[in-house]
Amino acid sequence: MKQYKLKNGFCVRYQDLPGERTPLVFLHGLGCASSFEYPAVMAEPALNGRRAILIDLLGAGYSDKPQDFGYSVEEQAANLVEMLSGLHLTELVLFGHSLGGAVAITLATLMQDNIRCLILTESNLDPSPVGATSRKIGSQSENAFLSHGYADLLSRAQKRNPLWGATLASWLPEAAWRISRSAVRGGTPSWRDQLYALPMPRAFIFGALSLPDEDEEVLRQHGIRVDVIPDAGHSMALENPKSLAETIASILNDCRLGN
Template sequence: MNRLSRLPTSVRRNRNVAAGHSYAVAAVVAAGALAATALLNRHLAKKAEHDNPPAGRFLDVDGVRLHYVERGSGEPLVLLHGNGSMIQDFESSGLVDLAARSYRVIIIDRPGFGHSSRPRNVVWTPDAQAQLIERALKRLGVSQAIILGHSWGASVAVALALKFPDMVSGLVLASGYYYPTLRPDVVALSAPAVPVVGDIMGHTLSPMISRLMWPLMMAKIFGPKSAPAKFQRFPKEMALRPSQIRASAAESALMIPDAFHFEDKYAELKMPVVIIAGENDRLIDIDKQSARLHSDVSQSAFHRVPQTGHMIHQTATGEVMAAINEVAGNDPRPQSIHEVSS
């Protein structure tokens, strides 16, 4: 018989009541802390939106309020950002300024990112986003365009080209993920997309954790180089809003299933395709992704950029601009691009 069982019943009862009271107090304190954190995150999100108002215009398409920026004139060029990003990524890189000298550049905040909405009654696969973007481009009077997709945006670009081949005159695919691989990190990144629990995390702990992890995240996506000074124009706090964290988590969860969906379809691409990737990408194995895609798309060109990581448009902007000109047939590639094969 243990010591507790030898105590009088009244004493044991009082101890149990005290323990229950302590647990209740701890639960109330924890709930209060989460509520306070949620209020703080809401305040920071509203402040971020106030400090970074929409730079472009809006289209209402299929229940989505889609934010876009348009610059320059000439052949249409559509830029699709990666997961967790937004229009300002391309703008801060300088790519928009370069491209607008020769092209009608249209940069789109994909659903849930930047200032675009993301209705929760839709699973925003690359196919779903491609259909939305095709309708948006038609509304803008674009019947055919070059499409550039970076990272997750490359999957949307591929979906657009497969579903609407007449609209896509050429593809530039930068730092994309095209084939399923074992990615344990995706499980953790997907957590804020889980119903109920994910919503609680996204409004409370996830933004705080993301702020703490931001330097490590930047080192990984920019490595081996450091983030350039121009990237300071990117509105970090917009990316750390609960709504955008949830959108990013949902796209992380879709990444591998979408790769399974597309892996046998790439040979159907018939338009000019230029694949470009950083030789030292720390996020994606370019031999298993970009190089393999090049072997599956017979008319593609593949360029590895030395000493460059995942954020190739930021750290090798000129090479990405050359890839755009290459797919458009407007300009020979500069010698700064290391060509693997054509």
């Protein structure tokens, strides 16, 4: 585990898995941690020898959890611009999952000259819809979520989805609420419009259990490669890491960034 100290004094912690070629930078979703989800993906033969940087966003996983930080998608992306620039990563492949996908889209917009390829797994593109976990969190007041909402969410997660519950337990509750409020607001311009405008190759991955989804065709119409991971839903990195790794490798080959 390594750390990068931001100018604001907070430390973002990450794993830097050694390898060759353009590094693959992973950003996790709400309640998740890259340090938990993506080592198994990178251990698959399809990605053997590829350098990867697995980042735990501020407020999550092993990274610092300051209570006086805003935790919006835009603030997380600004942190990462500083961090990746400080690490002298002039060329990279960016991977973002779910709400981490919104962070990745925002980051790619800010660092267009450095991102060789953008890979998203069931990323937020629009303000969180009714039924989404971030909508359920962000629709509460911060005080209500901190007083009982987080504990209720964690209890349900640990019973129904224990792997997600394990990483959710590592989150600062304020961070979960504030980034969820950011998800409810959406981006300006929208993350969808930002994605459509990006110049680098882009790919969007669904879990088969999440389909049907009208975006499967809409994204293709906007020049975005679409892939589907079999035997997996939203948590595809945990449910089918082998197929996810093989799909990432295929995307990299299409972008002429393959092993």
